[in-house]
Amino acid sequence: MRARAESYNTEWRTVNNFEDPRVFYVSRTKGWVLPNDLRGASRLDEVARRGAKFYVHVAQKPIDAELAAWLAANATRVYASAAGEIYALTK
DSSP: OBOSSOSEETTTTEEOOOOOOHHHHHHTOOOOOBOTTOOSSHHHHHHHHTTOOEEEEETTSOOOHHHHHHHHHHEEEEEEETTEEEEEEOO
């Protein structure tokens, strides 16, 4: 899942706790949270190999080119709205 928060807050110059677990608690699921300032697909590829079945992208920031290419090759979009998209991972 893509968080709304970044991993590093430039204004405060501090590491940010982006891993909000509420969505997993409410949905009674388990998973990994990716910060919204993370670019590329390496972390998503890693968690997919560790068992992630879905990727939720919050529409706060656009999907970068590397992540878009990875999703095209390794996922199927199963839901889209103005709030974001959900992909079923096929890897």
